[in-house]
Every structure is written in structure tokens, then in C-alpha cells.
Amino acid sequence: MNSDTAGVIEQRAAAPTRAGQPLFGQGLFGEHLTDAADGIRAVLTDVVRPWAHEAERAGRFPRQVLAGLAAAGVIARRWPVGRDGDTGWGALLAIESGRLGFAGLSVGISLQVETVASILHRYGRTELLRGYLDGVRDGRLVGCLGASEAGGGSDLMSVTTTATRIPDGWQVRGEKKFLSLGRVADFALLLCRMDGDGAGGLGVVAVPAAALTVRKRLVKTGTQSLDTTWMDVACTVGEDAVVARPGLGLLAVTYGLTHERLSVAGQVVGCCEYAIDLAVSHLHNRRQFGRPLFECQALRIRIAELASRLTVLRYAVLAMAAGLFAPGGPGVREAAALKVTAARFAEECTSECMHVFGGAGYLEDETPLSRMWRDSRLARIGGGTDEMMWELVAGGLGGDGETYRAAVSLR
Structure with missing residues (x-):
């Protein structure tokens, strides 16, 4: 990683970092968010993308990725020493890592930065465990x-x-x-x-x-x-x-998995943004029957519907990250609901975007969409299956007896 890129995070996120304020402390919209996303994207491009294809071929996660993120301050910014973790920063990291189009790498990053680190940050009280967390922060250790x-x-x-x-x-x-x-x-x-x-x-x-x-x-x-x-x-x-x-074991694991599930939803946002960007560009550039494919109403409306649902999902991820585990805010059930909704959308969205490319979409050496479609299936299993997520949601569905009695009269 070159020195210019290594300084991107520090420069663009310096104000909220110096103030000790979480990223979303200044709101869910604004220049601070754009700068942070641009900084994360620059670091990911520099330290992750060079390893992506070789990691796929080798079937082994490259430790150098986590070391590079740590060297750029990305992990320490997520879990600052002596302060609460910054879920907003974590959400942006998830979204931007999803945009890489290599789910194996984005999931590996989230397992380290969200799942393992959150458990150690919340429950690690001994010198040994604090040392593990320090090692995760500075990229020396992988958990x-x-x-x-x-x-x-x-x-x-x-x-x-x-x-x-x-x-x-x-x-x-x-x-x-x-x-x-x-x-x-x-x-x-x-x-x-x-x-x-x-x-x-x-x-x-x-x-x-x-x-x-x-x-x-x-x-x-x-x-x-x-x-x-x-x-x-x-x-x-x-x-x-x-x-x-x-x-307390199940409680600790659930805490870590809740952070992981929010991260999965964020990765889906990034992955689907990338897939839709590719599909839209293809519709504009590919000509069939004497005109650009974008002029085919069936195709552009199909992509517009996916883009509309993605907009809702993106704002849901940001809003949940802003209030995760806050008093009265979203928690385990809400994160489960978001994760299962995102996971099922990912499979559909990548499939439809692959379909837009026709036969070329099915060729792994011509577009990344077949890999992205295949990878997206993990989101419905890893971190909790669809059914487990729905059971968590169902556990909070108590109904309102008074409202029911006032509105319903069965004879």
C-alpha cells in the first residue's frame, strides 16, 4: 500500500475521529459520509483488490488484506481504544467491501472486524483477551x-x-x-x-x-x-x-452475530449496487435489433424495480447502524429481519443482473456476475439461515389484544 493511500482514511475521516464522535453523530447524510465512503473505497481498492483473484484460485483468505486495512486505520476506527465501536463506520466498510464483487473477501473482513472484534470488545476483560483485540486492531492477529x-x-x-x-x-x-x-x-x-x-x-x-x-x-x-x-x-x-x-456463551455469540448480520446486509447493498451498475451500463452499451437494450422497456423496468428496492435496503442499513443496541433502538430481532430480507434480495438481484447479459452473464471469464450470483447464496445460510432469522422475528410478534378486540368481532 502506498503512503498516499494509507493517509486517505486519516485525512478524510479526521474530524469525527479527533472529536471522538461516531461517524453518524453528524447525521446519516452529508459530506462527512461521502468522504468516509471515498476513503474506505480507496483503501479497499489498494489493499484488497490485488489479492482477490489469487485468493479465489488458492481458496485461502489472504492475511495481507487485514494487515493492510489495519495499517490504514480502518479497523482501529471501527473499534477505537477506550470507546464504543462505531457501527456507522462498520456499515460503510461492509457496503464498500460488498462493491468489490468478491463475497469471500468481504465476508472474511466482516468475520474479523465485526464478529470476532465485537465479542472481544464487549466481553474480553483479561489481559490475554485485550491483547487479542489489540492484535486484531493493528493487523498482527487474525481470529x-x-x-x-x-x-x-x-x-x-x-x-x-x-x-x-x-x-x-x-x-x-x-x-x-x-x-x-x-x-x-x-x-x-x-x-x-x-x-x-x-x-x-x-x-x-x-x-x-x-x-x-x-x-x-x-x-x-x-x-x-x-x-x-x-x-x-x-x-x-x-x-x-x-x-x-x-x-453467557449464547448471549456473547448472539451479540457478535448481530453485528455480523448487519454487516451482511451492508455487503448485500454494495454487491447489488455493483451488479445493477454493471447491468445498467450493459443496457446502454449493448445493441440488439438495431437499438440499445435500454430501449427495451421490459429490461429497464426490471432493473428499475431492483434499484428501487435497493434504495430502501440501503437506507435501512444506515438507519439500523445509527441506532444498533441503543436504548429503544434496533437489536437482535431487527438485525435478523434486515439480514434475511437482504440475503434473499441478493440472490434475486444478482440473478436478474446476470440475466441481462444473456449468455455472456453465465461465462465467468467475461463478467463477474455468475460468481457474484453463486456467492450470494451464502448470505441465506451464514450468520443464521432464513428460517432461524424468521424465528427470531416471530419471537417478537405478540400482537395487541386490545386492538384486536376493538377491531374484530367474530361470530
């Missing part, structure tokens, strides 16, 4: 989250990985199936069944990379640059490695 297992999937209450108390700490044994970034991580945050403790229940324990052994590298349909691995776990850790004590 991952292990929750799902082969026998449970979305059912996190069925976790069988155990952390058993021993005289000088905890003995951790088990396996995690969908461990993204597992092969490049320096440590992992694992959801465990913490036996041998009076409180009982699930907790989260941090283990070093040496504790992880590859059982099988998973071959996925898309997001090839995001390595995902089935791993066995075996190690002994000290008491200072406990991130969330027994009984």
Missing part, C-alpha cells in the same frame, strides 16, 4: 468464531464441544465444522459446553491456533477465497481465556 458443529448446524444449544475445569484452567475438547478463517487464524473463539462448573451451561473460550487440527477442508459452492474448514479442537487454556463464563 475466527467457532459455533456450529456437524450434528447441530443452526441448533447452537446442541453444542458438544466441552471445556472441562481442571486445577489451572480449562481442558477444551471437541470439533467445529464451519470454521471460516480457521486455517489462517491465530486464535479462535469457541462456543463450548462448560462442564465441571456449578453454573453450567454454554460459554465462550479463546484457544490458540495450535489447538486446531484440520479434519477436512470444506469445498463450497462459492466464496472460494473464504477458506472454511472442519476442525478438531484439543488444548488446555487458563482461566484468562474465558471470554464468556458458563451460561
Whole structure:
């Protein structure tokens, strides 16, 4: 990364950073937002895009991406030392990373910057855990989250990985199936069944990379640059490695996943903006039957409908980022609703934009849309399936008995 680009973030976001004010403290619109987005985009272009195609071919997430983002101040700006995290900054990072068109890389960034860092920032109280967070901030360390297992999937209450108390700490044994970034991580945050403790229940324990052994590298349909691995776990850790004590593990994981789900929605916004931009430009440039394709009403109206829904989704992401976990603001259910809505839109939008290109859209060496369409399917699974998101939403649907009785009279 050249020195000019490295200074973009600092220059363009200097005012809110010096003031200790979150990005959206000056509002959801304005020059401050445009400058921040431009700065993030410049850094992503410089430090992420050069690795994208090779990472897809190799099937391995490049650590250099996270080191470059850290060197440009992007991660520290998201999680400033001694202050609350800036969800607005995180939302812009998600949107701009989605615009790269490589979901494996944008998801890998969010797993580090949103999921792992949010859990450590909220729950990491020991010197060891604060050191892990410092390493994430400055790009020295890569972390991952292990929750799902082969026998449970979305059912996190069925976790069988155990952390058993021993005289000088905890003995951790088990396996995690969908461990993204597992092969490049320096440590992992694992959801465990913490036996041998009076409180009982699930907790989260941090283990070093040496504790992880590859059982099988998973071959996925898309997001090839995001390595995902089935791993066995075996190690002994000290008491200072406990991130969330027994009984609070699911709460800690849900907190991290809520940030991840908002990030997924932001990535969808960026990805779909990119896909629609490509489709619209193609409609203007491609001539069929003696005229530009844009003059075909069926095609331009189809894209206009997608663009309209994307506008709503973009503002929803920004608004939720501005108030996430604030008193009376959006939380777990709202983030789940946004994530599932965005994920389903991503699959449709990338498919329709690919369709606009006709046969060329299906050729991976002529447009990026077939890859983007294939990658978009992960959003409906990773971070919680559609059904799990709807269950979270359904849990808050209590109805209003008084309104019902006043409006309905069944005989």
C-alpha cells in the first residue's frame, strides 16, 4: 500500500475521529459520509483488490488484506481504544467491501472486524483477551468464531464441544465444522459446553491456533477465497481465556452475530449496487435489433424495480447502524429481519443482473456476475439461515389484544 493511500482514511475521516464522535453523530447524510465512503473505497481498492483473484484460485483468505486495512486505520476506527465501536463506520466498510464483487473477501473482513472484534470488545476483560483485540486492531492477529458443529448446524444449544475445569484452567475438547478463517487464524473463539462448573451451561473460550487440527477442508459452492474448514479442537487454556463464563456463551455469540448480520446486509447493498451498475451500463452499451437494450422497456423496468428496492435496503442499513443496541433502538430481532430480507434480495438481484447479459452473464471469464450470483447464496445460510432469522422475528410478534378486540368481532 502506498503512503498516499494509507493517509486517505486519516485525512478524510479526521474530524469525527479527533472529536471522538461516531461517524453518524453528524447525521446519516452529508459530506462527512461521502468522504468516509471515498476513503474506505480507496483503501479497499489498494489493499484488497490485488489479492482477490489469487485468493479465489488458492481458496485461502489472504492475511495481507487485514494487515493492510489495519495499517490504514480502518479497523482501529471501527473499534477505537477506550470507546464504543462505531457501527456507522462498520456499515460503510461492509457496503464498500460488498462493491468489490468478491463475497469471500468481504465476508472474511466482516468475520474479523465485526464478529470476532465485537465479542472481544464487549466481553474480553483479561489481559490475554485485550491483547487479542489489540492484535486484531493493528493487523498482527487474525481470529475466527467457532459455533456450529456437524450434528447441530443452526441448533447452537446442541453444542458438544466441552471445556472441562481442571486445577489451572480449562481442558477444551471437541470439533467445529464451519470454521471460516480457521486455517489462517491465530486464535479462535469457541462456543463450548462448560462442564465441571456449578453454573453450567454454554460459554465462550479463546484457544490458540495450535489447538486446531484440520479434519477436512470444506469445498463450497462459492466464496472460494473464504477458506472454511472442519476442525478438531484439543488444548488446555487458563482461566484468562474465558471470554464468556458458563451460561453467557449464547448471549456473547448472539451479540457478535448481530453485528455480523448487519454487516451482511451492508455487503448485500454494495454487491447489488455493483451488479445493477454493471447491468445498467450493459443496457446502454449493448445493441440488439438495431437499438440499445435500454430501449427495451421490459429490461429497464426490471432493473428499475431492483434499484428501487435497493434504495430502501440501503437506507435501512444506515438507519439500523445509527441506532444498533441503543436504548429503544434496533437489536437482535431487527438485525435478523434486515439480514434475511437482504440475503434473499441478493440472490434475486444478482440473478436478474446476470440475466441481462444473456449468455455472456453465465461465462465467468467475461463478467463477474455468475460468481457474484453463486456467492450470494451464502448470505441465506451464514450468520443464521432464513428460517432461524424468521424465528427470531416471530419471537417478537405478540400482537395487541386490545386492538384486536376493538377491531374484530367474530361470530
